[in-house]
Amino acid sequence: LYARGVELIQTDPAQSAANLIQAISRNPADAAAYAVLARIRESEGNIEAAGKAIETAARLAPLRVDVQLEAGAFWMRRNDPARAMPHFDVVLTYGGPLRSEIFPQLLALAEDPVSRQTTFSEIISQPLAWWPDFFTYAAGKAASVETVRALAAIQSAGPNRMTPVGRRAFLQRLQRDGLWFEAYITWLNGLSREQSKLIGNLFNGDFEEALSSTGFDWIVTPAPQVVIDTASTYGAAGHKALRVLFRGSRIQFQNLHQYLMLSPGNYALRGRVRPDNLETPEGVRWSIYCLGQTTPIANSEAFRGTDHWQHFAIRFDVPARDCMVQTIRLELVGRSALDFVAKGNIWFDDMSISRRRLD
DSSP, X not given: OHHHHHHXXXXXXXXXXXXXXXXXXXXXXXHHHHHHHHHHHHHHTOHHHHHHHHHHHHHHOXXXXXXXXXXXXXXXXTTOHHHHHHHHHHHHHHOGGGHHHHHHHHHHHHTSHHHHHHHHTTGGGSOOTTHHHHHHHHHHHOSXXXXXXXXXXXXXXXSOOOOHHHHHXXXXXXXXXXXXXXXXXXXXXXXXXXXXXXXXXXXXXXXXXOOOOSTTSOEEOOBTTEEEEEEOOTTOSSSOEEEEEEEEEEOXXXXXXXXXXXXXXXXXXXXXXXXXXXXXXXXXXXXEEETTOSSOSEEOOOBOBOOOOEEEEEEEEEOSSSOSSEEEEEXXXXXXXXXSEEEEEEEEEEEEEEEOOOO
């Protein structure tokens, strides 16, 4: 009876409903039958009956994803997103692949200040397994950064606090929109007490902390041809140093950088380096750029081969115009494709940037 009802829903809604009612009479706990019947009643314009049927379906199958999806969709069509949210909560928690279908709907609601408040204000007071993924999605896709700010504020008062992944997405959005000062303050406020001790012109230059790829920490772009991490090694000033391991494949390596916010002036980058059987035609160097420019304002010497720990230094000037944000980047030196093949290790430690006096 249920199958026949579903089959006739488009061609003969009346007979479809009759079959579904008979199916329900023989199995009153069949939530799916109530959900389909609700769809028919809604198409007939009998919204009250449709609402009762969908509520019954949702009550009978509180964790059944397809039924809860029908219930959420019904209340969304009735312009009642607050009522839809508990049903979508089940779908988003247990029906992971359906997030790609529901997240855009939720983001559309979040973009409007009125619907944002009515939609999320109540449900956000309870832990939501899917919220971190939604916040990350919204940070990347929202039309306005104000939407992302508002969602961050909504979650701050409840149990769904910002995760490291969410903070990374939020900071990336602020940086993408050119809101560098706001991004810097937001990043600072998210640091632990121990991490706050590392703040300077260059963050975590001793590489004692793991590379978080967040905000104004070291940003790693993963690639199979290279490993970038911190590890123990002899001669390190502390417990760890930066290690870059090249696997011997071709890569135009520019996969480690950090954003800087140096005021105009004269600076020096200092550090220690130890190449360890690093085979590459031209070597590896540090380069400093004004953000958005392809010509560096400074380059270090290139490192390759095998050597003991050695000190290195770069002097550079930050111009007063068009250089509010800078990037320090580790890169392979080269002019042709054959130059971008590297095998072996290189270690860095004790890196810092300080003001320097003019000679």
